[in-house]
Amino acid sequence: xxxxxSPAISLPSVVAVFLLLAAASYGALIWAPTENTMGMIQxxxxxxxxxxxxxxxxxxxxxIGSVAYIRTRDLKWDWLSVASAEVGVAFFTVxxxxxxxxxxxxxxxxxxxxxxxxxxxxxxxxxxSYLILRTLVDEPERRAMVSSVFGIFAALDIPLVxxxxxxxxxxxxxxxxxxxxxxxxxxxxxxxxxxAATLGVMTLLIRIRYRLEAMRSEVDGFRMESLRNH
Amino acid sequence: xxxxxxxxxAYIAIWLIFCGYLxxxxxRMASLQDEIRRLKQDGK
Amino acid sequence: MSGFTHATGVIxxxxxxxxxxxxxxxxxxxxxxxxxxxxxxxxxxxTTSESRRFGPGLLWLAFLFAGSLMLQPSFLRERxxxxxxxxxxAPIDPFSILAGKMAANFLFLLLVxxxxxxxxxxxxxIALFPILGPLLLVLVLGxxxxxxxxxxFSAVSSQARLRELLLPLLLLPVLAPxxxxxxxxxxxxxxxxxELSLVWLTFLISFxxxxxxxxxxxxxxxxxx
Numbered sequence: 001x002x003x004x005x006s007p008a009i010s011l012p013s014v015v016a017v018f019l020l021l022a023a024a025s026y027g028a029l030i031w032a033p034t035e036n037t038m039g040m041i042q043x044x045x046x047x048x049x050x051x052x053x054x055x056x057x058x059x060x061x062x063x064i065g066s067v068a069y070i071r072t073r074d075l076k077w078d079w080l081s082v083a084s085a086e087v088g089v090a091f092f093t094v095x096x097x098x099x100x101x102x103x104x105x106x107x108x109x110x111x112x113x114x115x116x117x118x119x120x121x122x123x124x125x126x127x128x129s130y131l132i133l134r135t136l137v138d139e140p141e142r143r144a145m146v147s148s149v150f151g152i153f154a155a156l157d158i159p160l161v162x163x164x165x166x167x168x169x170x171x172x173x174x175x176x177x178x179x180x181x182x183x184x185x186x187x188x189x190x191x192x193x194x195x196a197a198t199l200g201v202m203t204l205l206i207r208i209r210y211r212l213e214a215m216r217s218e219v220d221g222f223r224m225e226s227l228r229n230h
Numbered sequence: 231x232x233x234x235x236x237x238x239x240a241y242i243a244i245w246l247i248f249c250g251y252l253x254x255x256x257x258r259m260a261s262l263q264d265e266i267r268r269l270k271q272d273g274k
Numbered sequence: 275m276s277g278f279t280h281a282t283g284v285i286x287x288x289x290x291x292x293x294x295x296x297x298x299x300x301x302x303x304x305x306x307x308x309x310x311x312x313x314x315x316x317x318x319x320x321t322t323s324e325s326r327r328f329g330p331g332l333l334w335l336a337f338l339f340a341g342s343l344m345l346q347p348s349f350l351r352e353r354x355x356x357x358x359x360x361x362x363x364a365p366i367d368p369f370s371i372l373a374g375k376m377a378a379n380f381l382f383l384l385l386v387x388x389x390x391x392x393x394x395x396x397x398x399x400i401a402l403f404p405i406l407g408p409l410l411l412v413l414v415l416g417x418x419x420x421x422x423x424x425x426x427f428s429a430v431s432s433q434a435r436l437r438e439l440l441l442p443l444l445l446l447p448v449l450a451p452x453x454x455x456x457x458x459x460x461x462x463x464x465x466x467x468x469e470l471s472l473v474w475l476t477f478l479i480s481f482x483x484x485x486x487x488x489x490x491x492x493x494x495x496x497x498x499x
Contacts, residue, residue: 029241041233044240051244070492090251094244101240105233126447133444136434146430149492150444153423156484157448160477164451167473168458201248205255212255215262222269 009207017200024197027190041105044098046187050195051094052120054202056158058088059127061206063155066148075217078144081151082134083209085127087202092124115169119162126154126161140220278373281366285374286381289348293382303344303386310336311394325398330460333394334453338420341383341449342442345424348375349432358497368494372425376489380421387413405463408470412463415478416456422485423448429496451481 028046035042065081068074099117100110111117133150137143183191293299314332318324352358361371391409395402402409424445431440459474 039233040237041240043237047241047244070495086251090247094247097243097247098240101236101243105236122447122450129443129447133430133434133440136436136440142433145495145498146433149426149496150430152492153426153448153485153488156488157451160451160481160484164454164477167477168454171458205248205251208252209255212259212262215259215266219262219265219269222266226269226272 009204009211014204017197017204020193020197020200024190024194027193032187032190033184038106041102044102046191046194047198048095048098048102049191050198051091051098052116053195054198055088055091055095055120055123057199058084058091058202058206059123059155059158062088062127062130062151066151066155069144069148070152073141075140075144076214078140078147079210079213079217080206081144081147082131082213083206085130085151086209087205089124089127089131090205091198091202092120092127095120096124112174114174115166118169119165122161122165123158126157130154140217278367278370281364281370282373282377285361285371286377289375289378290381292351293378299344299347300382300386303340303382304389306343307336307340307386307390308393310339311390311397315397320398322399325400326461326464329394329398329400330464331453331457334416334456334460336390337383337387337417338446338449338453339442340386341417341420341424342445344382344386345379345421345428345445346431346438346441348379348425349428350437362497368497369490371497372429372489372493376421376425379425380417383417383421384413387417400464405468408463408468409460411470411475412456412459412478415475415482416452418482419452419478419485420445420449422482422489426485426489426493426496429493433496452478455481 024046028043032043032046034040061084062081065077065079065084069077069081096117099114099120103112103114104110130147130150134143134147137146311332314328314336318328349358352361358371362368388410391402394400424441427441427444427448431437431444434440455474455477459471459478462469462471462474
Protein backbone atom coordinates (compact mmCIF):
# COMPACT_ATOMS: atom_id res chain seq x y z
CA UNK A 1 0.00 0.00 0.00
CA UNK A 2 1.79 3.08 -1.24
CA UNK A 3 0.81 5.77 1.21
CA UNK A 4 4.03 7.62 1.80
CA UNK A 5 4.10 8.90 -1.76
CA SER A 6 0.61 10.38 -1.99
CA PRO A 7 0.28 13.87 -0.55
CA ALA A 8 -2.35 13.76 2.18
CA ILE A 9 -2.67 17.46 2.83
CA SER A 10 -3.32 19.66 -0.19
CA LEU A 11 -1.95 23.19 -0.08
CA PRO A 12 -5.30 24.82 -0.95
CA SER A 13 -6.98 23.21 2.06
CA VAL A 14 -4.23 24.39 4.42
CA VAL A 15 -4.49 27.90 3.00
CA ALA A 16 -8.27 27.81 3.33
CA VAL A 17 -8.10 26.81 6.98
CA PHE A 18 -5.50 29.49 7.69
CA LEU A 19 -7.68 32.15 6.09
CA LEU A 20 -10.67 30.94 8.08
CA LEU A 21 -8.62 31.02 11.25
CA ALA A 22 -7.39 34.52 10.49
CA ALA A 23 -10.92 35.76 9.83
CA ALA A 24 -12.20 34.11 12.99
CA SER A 25 -9.39 35.57 15.09
CA TYR A 26 -10.05 39.03 13.70
CA GLY A 27 -13.72 38.59 14.45
CA ALA A 28 -13.09 37.40 17.98
CA LEU A 29 -10.40 39.89 18.89
CA ILE A 30 -11.50 43.05 17.09
CA TRP A 31 -14.85 42.97 15.30
CA ALA A 32 -16.94 41.47 18.10
CA PRO A 33 -18.31 43.99 20.59
CA THR A 34 -16.62 44.11 23.96
CA GLU A 35 -18.69 42.60 26.71
CA ASN A 36 -19.68 45.02 29.46
CA THR A 37 -18.89 43.20 32.68
CA MET A 38 -15.98 40.94 31.83
CA GLY A 39 -13.95 43.12 29.54
CA MET A 40 -11.44 41.82 27.06
CA ILE A 41 -11.12 38.36 28.60
CA GLN A 42 -14.61 37.50 27.36
CA UNK A 43 -13.16 37.29 23.84
CA UNK A 44 -11.69 33.94 24.76
CA UNK A 45 -15.24 32.59 24.86
CA UNK A 46 -15.39 32.22 21.08
CA UNK A 47 -12.51 29.79 20.82
CA UNK A 48 -13.22 28.17 24.20
CA UNK A 49 -16.74 27.15 23.14
CA UNK A 50 -15.92 26.28 19.52
CA UNK A 51 -13.04 24.09 20.70
CA UNK A 52 -15.48 22.20 22.88
CA UNK A 53 -17.89 21.75 19.96
CA UNK A 54 -15.12 20.55 17.66
CA UNK A 55 -13.89 18.27 20.42
CA UNK A 56 -17.34 16.70 20.54
CA UNK A 57 -17.32 16.16 16.80
CA UNK A 58 -13.91 14.51 17.12
CA UNK A 59 -15.20 12.12 19.74
CA UNK A 60 -18.22 11.41 17.58
CA UNK A 61 -15.75 10.37 14.88
CA UNK A 62 -14.15 8.00 17.37
CA UNK A 63 -17.58 6.42 17.81
CA ILE A 64 -18.15 6.21 14.06
CA GLY A 65 -14.70 4.77 13.44
CA SER A 66 -15.13 2.24 16.23
CA VAL A 67 -18.50 1.02 14.99
CA ALA A 68 -17.26 0.91 11.41
CA TYR A 69 -14.19 -1.09 12.37
CA ILE A 70 -16.25 -3.70 14.19
CA ARG A 71 -18.51 -4.06 11.18
CA THR A 72 -15.92 -4.03 8.41
CA ARG A 73 -12.67 -5.08 10.15
CA ASP A 74 -10.90 -2.61 7.90
CA LEU A 75 -8.03 -1.12 9.93
CA LYS A 76 -8.43 2.24 8.17
CA TRP A 77 -11.45 2.91 10.42
CA ASP A 78 -9.24 2.30 13.42
CA TRP A 79 -6.77 4.85 12.05
CA LEU A 80 -9.63 7.33 11.92
CA SER A 81 -10.57 6.50 15.52
CA VAL A 82 -7.11 7.08 16.98
CA ALA A 83 -6.59 10.25 14.92
CA SER A 84 -9.92 11.65 16.06
CA ALA A 85 -9.28 10.71 19.68
CA GLU A 86 -5.91 12.49 19.79
CA VAL A 87 -7.27 15.60 18.10
CA GLY A 88 -10.28 15.57 20.42
CA VAL A 89 -7.98 15.43 23.43
CA ALA A 90 -6.03 18.39 22.01
CA PHE A 91 -9.25 20.40 21.65
CA PHE A 92 -10.41 19.59 25.14
CA THR A 93 -6.97 20.51 26.48
CA VAL A 94 -7.65 23.93 24.98
CA UNK A 95 -11.04 24.00 26.72
CA UNK A 96 -9.52 23.01 30.07
CA UNK A 97 -6.71 25.57 29.82
CA UNK A 98 -8.78 28.52 28.56
CA UNK A 99 -11.57 27.85 31.06
CA UNK A 100 -9.51 28.66 34.17
CA UNK A 101 -7.74 31.54 32.39
CA UNK A 102 -11.19 33.00 31.80
CA UNK A 103 -12.42 32.20 35.29
CA UNK A 104 -9.57 33.77 37.24
CA UNK A 105 -10.10 37.43 36.29
CA UNK A 106 -13.88 37.09 36.24
CA UNK A 107 -14.52 35.04 39.39
CA UNK A 108 -11.21 35.38 41.21
CA UNK A 109 -10.66 31.62 41.34
CA UNK A 110 -9.16 29.24 38.80
CA UNK A 111 -11.70 26.42 39.13
CA UNK A 112 -15.24 26.09 40.49
CA UNK A 113 -16.29 22.56 39.47
CA UNK A 114 -18.71 24.24 37.13
CA UNK A 115 -20.85 21.70 35.24
CA UNK A 116 -19.48 22.19 31.76
CA UNK A 117 -15.84 22.40 32.77
CA UNK A 118 -16.14 19.37 35.04
CA UNK A 119 -17.76 17.38 32.25
CA UNK A 120 -15.00 18.51 29.90
CA UNK A 121 -12.44 17.33 32.40
CA UNK A 122 -14.06 13.91 32.65
CA UNK A 123 -14.31 13.63 28.88
CA UNK A 124 -10.64 14.52 28.60
CA UNK A 125 -9.74 11.81 31.12
CA UNK A 126 -11.95 9.30 29.34
CA UNK A 127 -10.27 9.72 25.98
CA UNK A 128 -6.81 9.92 27.46
CA SER A 129 -7.62 6.48 28.92
CA TYR A 130 -8.61 5.40 25.41
CA LEU A 131 -5.21 6.50 24.13
CA ILE A 132 -3.40 4.78 27.01
CA LEU A 133 -5.30 1.56 26.31
CA ARG A 134 -4.02 1.69 22.75
CA THR A 135 -0.39 1.96 23.81
CA LEU A 136 -0.79 -1.17 25.91
CA VAL A 137 -1.88 -3.50 23.10
CA ASP A 138 0.72 -4.24 20.44
CA GLU A 139 -0.97 -6.35 17.82
CA PRO A 140 -2.87 -4.10 15.35
CA GLU A 141 -6.09 -6.10 14.93
CA ARG A 142 -6.43 -6.85 18.63
CA ARG A 143 -5.69 -3.23 19.47
CA ALA A 144 -8.27 -2.05 16.96
CA MET A 145 -10.92 -4.38 18.38
CA VAL A 146 -10.46 -3.56 22.05
CA SER A 147 -10.14 0.16 21.30
CA SER A 148 -13.31 0.05 19.25
CA VAL A 149 -15.27 -1.56 22.06
CA PHE A 150 -13.92 0.89 24.64
CA GLY A 151 -14.39 3.77 22.18
CA ILE A 152 -18.06 2.87 21.76
CA PHE A 153 -18.60 2.66 25.51
CA ALA A 154 -16.75 5.91 26.11
CA ALA A 155 -18.75 7.73 23.43
CA LEU A 156 -22.05 6.39 24.77
CA ASP A 157 -20.98 7.62 28.19
CA ILE A 158 -20.63 11.23 27.03
CA PRO A 159 -24.33 12.25 27.22
CA LEU A 160 -24.68 10.36 30.51
CA VAL A 161 -21.71 12.24 31.96
CA UNK A 162 -23.10 15.59 30.87
CA UNK A 163 -26.57 14.97 32.18
CA UNK A 164 -25.50 13.58 35.54
CA UNK A 165 -23.07 16.43 36.21
CA UNK A 166 -25.58 19.03 34.99
CA UNK A 167 -28.40 17.65 37.15
CA UNK A 168 -26.04 17.38 40.12
CA UNK A 169 -25.10 21.05 39.64
CA UNK A 170 -28.77 22.04 39.42
CA UNK A 171 -29.21 20.49 42.85
CA UNK A 172 -25.99 22.00 44.24
CA UNK A 173 -25.49 25.33 42.45
CA UNK A 174 -22.09 26.93 42.08
CA UNK A 175 -20.75 29.88 40.09
CA UNK A 176 -20.92 29.14 36.41
CA UNK A 177 -17.96 29.80 34.17
CA UNK A 178 -19.54 30.76 30.93
CA UNK A 179 -21.43 33.31 28.94
CA UNK A 180 -23.13 35.87 31.08
CA UNK A 181 -26.43 35.59 29.26
CA UNK A 182 -27.98 36.33 25.87
CA UNK A 183 -25.62 36.90 22.97
CA UNK A 184 -25.48 39.97 20.82
CA UNK A 185 -26.16 38.89 17.17
CA UNK A 186 -22.67 40.02 16.17
CA UNK A 187 -21.27 37.71 18.85
CA UNK A 188 -23.29 34.82 17.40
CA UNK A 189 -21.80 35.43 13.97
CA UNK A 190 -18.28 35.46 15.35
CA UNK A 191 -19.01 32.29 17.34
CA UNK A 192 -20.19 30.46 14.22
CA UNK A 193 -17.18 31.70 12.30
CA UNK A 194 -14.88 30.45 15.05
CA UNK A 195 -16.63 27.12 15.02
CA ALA A 196 -16.10 26.84 11.28
CA ALA A 197 -12.44 27.68 11.79
CA THR A 198 -11.95 25.10 14.53
CA LEU A 199 -13.76 22.50 12.43
CA GLY A 200 -11.30 23.27 9.65
CA VAL A 201 -8.38 22.86 12.04
CA MET A 202 -9.92 19.63 13.33
CA THR A 203 -10.29 18.19 9.84
CA LEU A 204 -6.74 19.10 8.93
CA LEU A 205 -5.28 17.68 12.13
CA ILE A 206 -7.25 14.45 11.83
CA ARG A 207 -6.08 14.00 8.26
CA ILE A 208 -2.46 14.55 9.24
CA ARG A 209 -2.71 12.16 12.17
CA TYR A 210 -4.50 9.60 9.99
CA ARG A 211 -1.63 9.77 7.57
CA LEU A 212 0.79 9.14 10.44
CA GLU A 213 -1.17 6.04 11.40
CA ALA A 214 -1.22 4.79 7.80
CA MET A 215 2.55 5.27 7.69
CA ARG A 216 2.91 3.40 10.97
CA SER A 217 0.98 0.49 9.53
CA GLU A 218 3.23 0.53 6.47
CA VAL A 219 6.29 0.38 8.70
CA ASP A 220 4.81 -2.56 10.57
CA GLY A 221 4.36 -4.27 7.20
CA PHE A 222 7.98 -3.61 6.25
CA ARG A 223 9.16 -4.83 9.62
CA MET A 224 7.26 -8.10 9.17
CA GLU A 225 8.78 -8.51 5.71
CA SER A 226 12.34 -7.88 6.84
CA LEU A 227 11.87 -10.36 9.68
CA ARG A 228 10.70 -12.94 7.19
CA ASN A 229 13.63 -12.30 4.86
CA HIS A 230 16.22 -12.85 7.55
CA UNK B 231 -8.50 47.32 28.37
CA UNK B 232 -9.60 45.20 31.28
CA UNK B 233 -7.96 41.80 31.66
CA UNK B 234 -5.94 42.09 28.49
CA UNK B 235 -2.99 40.07 29.79
CA UNK B 236 -5.28 37.13 30.59
CA UNK B 237 -6.68 37.28 27.07
CA UNK B 238 -3.22 37.28 25.56
CA UNK B 239 -2.13 34.33 27.74
CA ALA B 240 -5.22 32.40 26.68
CA TYR B 241 -4.57 32.89 22.99
CA ILE B 242 -0.89 32.05 23.41
CA ALA B 243 -1.93 28.89 25.27
CA ILE B 244 -4.20 27.85 22.38
CA TRP B 245 -1.41 28.34 19.89
CA LEU B 246 1.07 26.44 22.06
CA ILE B 247 -1.30 23.50 22.44
CA PHE B 248 -1.99 23.12 18.73
CA CYS B 249 1.57 23.78 17.64
CA GLY B 250 2.74 21.36 20.31
CA TYR B 251 0.42 18.69 18.96
CA LEU B 252 1.48 19.31 15.36
CA UNK B 253 5.10 19.15 16.43
CA UNK B 254 4.53 15.82 18.17
CA UNK B 255 2.87 14.38 15.04
CA UNK B 256 5.67 15.74 12.83
CA UNK B 257 8.32 14.24 15.09
CA ARG B 258 6.66 10.83 15.02
CA MET B 259 6.31 11.05 11.26
CA ALA B 260 10.00 11.89 10.86
CA SER B 261 11.10 8.95 12.98
CA LEU B 262 8.81 6.65 10.99
CA GLN B 263 10.23 7.94 7.72
CA ASP B 264 13.72 7.25 9.03
CA GLU B 265 12.70 3.72 9.88
CA ILE B 266 11.13 3.17 6.45
CA ARG B 267 14.37 4.28 4.85
CA ARG B 268 16.37 1.99 7.10
CA LEU B 269 14.12 -1.01 6.49
CA LYS B 270 14.19 -0.48 2.74
CA GLN B 271 18.00 -0.39 2.90
CA ASP B 272 18.14 -3.62 4.91
CA GLY B 273 15.76 -5.28 2.50
CA LYS B 274 17.96 -4.60 -0.51
CA MET C 275 -34.27 -17.60 24.14
CA SER C 276 -34.42 -20.52 26.54
CA GLY C 277 -31.12 -21.76 25.12
CA PHE C 278 -29.55 -18.43 25.96
CA THR C 279 -30.92 -18.38 29.49
CA HIS C 280 -29.82 -21.95 30.04
CA ALA C 281 -26.29 -21.30 28.79
CA THR C 282 -26.04 -18.13 30.86
CA GLY C 283 -27.26 -20.03 33.88
CA VAL C 284 -24.64 -22.72 33.37
CA ILE C 285 -21.85 -20.16 33.05
CA UNK C 286 -23.16 -18.30 36.09
CA UNK C 287 -23.15 -21.52 38.10
CA UNK C 288 -19.63 -22.29 36.95
CA UNK C 289 -18.40 -18.85 37.98
CA UNK C 290 -20.06 -19.06 41.38
CA UNK C 291 -18.70 -22.54 41.99
CA UNK C 292 -15.17 -21.47 41.02
CA UNK C 293 -15.34 -18.58 43.41
CA UNK C 294 -16.83 -20.37 46.38
CA UNK C 295 -14.36 -23.19 46.16
CA UNK C 296 -11.69 -20.73 47.30
CA UNK C 297 -13.68 -17.75 48.56
CA UNK C 298 -10.47 -15.76 48.59
CA UNK C 299 -11.76 -13.10 46.22
CA UNK C 300 -14.83 -12.43 48.33
CA UNK C 301 -13.00 -12.13 51.62
CA UNK C 302 -10.18 -10.05 50.15
CA UNK C 303 -12.65 -7.62 48.61
CA UNK C 304 -14.60 -7.33 51.86
CA UNK C 305 -11.47 -6.50 53.82
CA UNK C 306 -10.37 -4.03 51.16
CA UNK C 307 -13.63 -2.09 51.30
CA UNK C 308 -13.43 -2.09 55.11
CA UNK C 309 -9.95 -0.60 54.91
CA UNK C 310 -11.19 2.08 52.53
CA UNK C 311 -14.10 2.94 54.84
CA UNK C 312 -11.76 3.24 57.83
CA UNK C 313 -9.27 5.37 55.90
CA UNK C 314 -12.03 7.64 54.69
CA UNK C 315 -13.02 8.28 58.30
CA UNK C 316 -9.66 9.97 58.79
CA UNK C 317 -10.33 12.47 56.05
CA UNK C 318 -13.21 14.26 57.71
CA UNK C 319 -14.76 14.67 61.10
CA UNK C 320 -17.29 11.81 61.29
CA THR C 321 -20.01 13.58 63.24
CA THR C 322 -23.54 12.57 62.36
CA SER C 323 -24.24 15.54 60.10
CA GLU C 324 -20.94 15.24 58.28
CA SER C 325 -21.50 11.51 57.91
CA ARG C 326 -24.80 12.07 56.23
CA ARG C 327 -23.15 14.46 53.79
CA PHE C 328 -20.01 12.53 52.98
CA GLY C 329 -20.94 9.00 53.92
CA PRO C 330 -22.91 7.91 50.84
CA GLY C 331 -20.31 9.28 48.45
CA LEU C 332 -17.51 7.50 50.27
CA LEU C 333 -19.49 4.29 50.39
CA TRP C 334 -20.11 4.31 46.65
CA LEU C 335 -16.54 5.30 45.96
CA ALA C 336 -15.44 2.32 48.04
CA PHE C 337 -17.80 0.08 46.01
CA LEU C 338 -16.38 1.45 42.76
CA PHE C 339 -12.82 0.77 43.87
CA ALA C 340 -13.80 -2.71 44.99
CA GLY C 341 -15.49 -3.36 41.67
CA SER C 342 -12.54 -2.20 39.63
CA LEU C 343 -10.27 -4.52 41.57
CA MET C 344 -12.34 -7.64 42.03
CA LEU C 345 -13.60 -7.83 38.46
CA GLN C 346 -10.19 -8.61 37.06
CA PRO C 347 -9.78 -12.29 37.97
CA SER C 348 -12.79 -13.53 36.02
CA PHE C 349 -11.07 -13.28 32.65
CA LEU C 350 -7.57 -13.87 33.93
CA ARG C 351 -8.58 -17.28 35.20
CA GLU C 352 -9.88 -18.13 31.75
CA ARG C 353 -6.70 -17.02 30.06
CA UNK C 354 -4.53 -18.95 32.49
CA UNK C 355 -6.37 -22.18 31.76
CA UNK C 356 -7.22 -21.35 28.15
CA UNK C 357 -10.83 -22.30 28.82
CA UNK C 358 -12.20 -19.43 26.77
CA UNK C 359 -11.48 -21.23 23.50
CA UNK C 360 -13.36 -24.27 24.72
CA UNK C 361 -16.30 -22.13 25.79
CA UNK C 362 -16.46 -20.45 22.43
CA UNK C 363 -16.57 -23.76 20.62
CA ALA C 364 -19.72 -24.70 22.46
CA PRO C 365 -22.93 -24.23 20.43
CA ILE C 366 -24.10 -21.29 22.51
CA ASP C 367 -24.65 -17.61 21.88
CA PRO C 368 -21.23 -16.10 22.71
CA PHE C 369 -22.94 -13.32 24.61
CA SER C 370 -24.16 -15.86 27.13
CA ILE C 371 -20.53 -16.31 28.24
CA LEU C 372 -20.40 -12.60 28.99
CA ALA C 373 -23.89 -12.57 30.48
CA GLY C 374 -23.00 -15.39 32.83
CA LYS C 375 -19.90 -13.53 33.98
CA MET C 376 -21.82 -10.28 34.35
CA ALA C 377 -24.42 -12.01 36.46
CA ALA C 378 -21.75 -13.61 38.63
CA ASN C 379 -19.88 -10.32 39.07
CA PHE C 380 -23.16 -8.56 39.85
CA LEU C 381 -24.03 -11.08 42.54
CA PHE C 382 -20.52 -10.95 44.05
CA LEU C 383 -20.51 -7.18 44.25
CA LEU C 384 -24.03 -7.06 45.63
CA LEU C 385 -23.08 -9.59 48.28
CA VAL C 386 -20.06 -7.51 49.31
CA UNK C 387 -22.20 -4.38 49.50
CA UNK C 388 -24.97 -6.01 51.50
CA UNK C 389 -22.50 -7.46 53.99
CA UNK C 390 -20.84 -4.07 54.40
CA UNK C 391 -24.02 -2.02 54.79
CA UNK C 392 -24.57 -2.76 58.50
CA UNK C 393 -20.86 -2.16 59.18
CA UNK C 394 -21.08 1.19 57.46
CA UNK C 395 -24.26 2.06 59.33
CA UNK C 396 -22.65 1.32 62.68
CA UNK C 397 -19.36 3.10 61.96
CA UNK C 398 -21.01 6.27 60.72
CA UNK C 399 -24.10 6.20 62.95
CA ILE C 400 -26.53 6.12 60.09
CA ALA C 401 -29.87 4.39 60.54
CA LEU C 402 -30.34 2.25 57.44
CA PHE C 403 -33.20 0.01 58.51
CA PRO C 404 -36.13 2.36 57.76
CA ILE C 405 -34.87 2.98 54.22
CA LEU C 406 -33.65 -0.53 53.49
CA GLY C 407 -36.01 -1.28 50.61
CA PRO C 408 -35.30 1.78 48.48
CA LEU C 409 -31.63 1.59 49.43
CA LEU C 410 -31.41 -1.97 48.10
CA LEU C 411 -33.04 -0.76 44.89
CA VAL C 412 -30.33 1.88 44.46
CA LEU C 413 -27.68 -0.71 45.27
CA VAL C 414 -29.03 -3.12 42.68
CA LEU C 415 -29.27 -0.52 39.92
CA GLY C 416 -25.86 0.97 40.62
CA UNK C 417 -24.18 -2.41 40.97
CA UNK C 418 -25.71 -3.56 37.71
CA UNK C 419 -23.97 -0.68 35.96
CA UNK C 420 -20.67 -1.47 37.66
CA UNK C 421 -20.89 -5.18 36.86
CA UNK C 422 -21.89 -4.71 33.22
CA UNK C 423 -19.20 -2.22 32.29
CA UNK C 424 -16.70 -3.86 34.60
CA UNK C 425 -17.05 -7.27 32.97
CA UNK C 426 -16.67 -5.79 29.48
CA PHE C 427 -13.64 -3.73 30.47
CA SER C 428 -12.13 -6.70 32.26
CA ALA C 429 -12.34 -8.57 28.94
CA VAL C 430 -10.76 -5.53 27.26
CA SER C 431 -7.92 -5.13 29.74
CA SER C 432 -7.16 -8.84 29.86
CA GLN C 433 -5.85 -8.44 26.31
CA ALA C 434 -3.49 -5.61 27.21
CA ARG C 435 -0.37 -5.08 29.27
CA LEU C 436 -0.58 -3.57 32.77
CA ARG C 437 -4.05 -5.05 33.05
CA GLU C 438 -4.37 -4.62 36.83
CA LEU C 439 -3.80 -0.90 36.45
CA LEU C 440 -5.70 -0.61 33.20
CA LEU C 441 -9.04 -1.86 34.47
CA PRO C 442 -9.53 0.92 37.07
CA LEU C 443 -8.18 3.43 34.54
CA LEU C 444 -10.86 2.46 32.04
CA LEU C 445 -13.68 1.73 34.43
CA LEU C 446 -13.67 4.62 36.87
CA PRO C 447 -14.16 7.49 34.41
CA VAL C 448 -16.94 5.65 32.60
CA LEU C 449 -18.67 4.95 35.92
CA ALA C 450 -18.57 8.57 37.09
CA PRO C 451 -22.27 9.04 36.21
CA UNK C 452 -23.14 5.95 38.29
CA UNK C 453 -21.17 7.37 41.20
CA UNK C 454 -23.03 10.68 40.97
CA UNK C 455 -26.47 9.13 40.55
CA UNK C 456 -26.10 6.43 43.22
CA UNK C 457 -24.58 8.84 45.72
CA UNK C 458 -27.27 11.45 45.19
CA UNK C 459 -30.02 8.85 45.39
CA UNK C 460 -28.54 7.53 48.65
CA UNK C 461 -28.14 11.04 50.07
CA UNK C 462 -31.79 11.66 49.29
CA UNK C 463 -32.75 8.54 51.20
CA UNK C 464 -30.76 9.65 54.24
CA UNK C 465 -32.57 12.96 54.43
CA UNK C 466 -35.33 13.56 56.91
CA UNK C 467 -37.91 12.70 55.57
CA UNK C 468 -36.35 10.18 53.22
CA GLU C 469 -36.94 10.93 49.57
CA LEU C 470 -36.39 8.58 46.66
CA SER C 471 -35.22 10.61 43.70
CA LEU C 472 -37.07 9.50 40.58
CA VAL C 473 -34.66 11.43 38.37
CA TRP C 474 -31.61 9.58 39.61
CA LEU C 475 -33.38 6.22 39.60
CA THR C 476 -34.47 6.70 36.00
CA PHE C 477 -30.96 7.80 35.16
CA LEU C 478 -29.46 4.64 36.67
CA ILE C 479 -31.94 2.51 34.77
CA SER C 480 -31.03 4.34 31.54
CA PHE C 481 -27.33 3.83 32.22
CA UNK C 482 -27.89 0.12 32.76
CA UNK C 483 -30.04 -0.24 29.64
CA UNK C 484 -27.58 1.65 27.43
CA UNK C 485 -24.56 -0.34 28.50
CA UNK C 486 -26.26 -3.71 28.66
CA UNK C 487 -27.40 -3.15 25.09
CA UNK C 488 -23.93 -2.03 24.04
CA UNK C 489 -22.42 -5.06 25.74
CA UNK C 490 -24.90 -7.32 23.97
CA UNK C 491 -24.11 -5.75 20.60
CA UNK C 492 -20.32 -5.67 20.69
CA UNK C 493 -19.23 -7.74 23.69
CA UNK C 494 -18.86 -10.99 21.84
CA UNK C 495 -16.08 -9.58 19.65
CA UNK C 496 -13.92 -9.33 22.73
CA UNK C 497 -14.00 -13.10 23.06
CA UNK C 498 -12.39 -13.68 19.69
CA UNK C 499 -8.85 -14.80 19.63
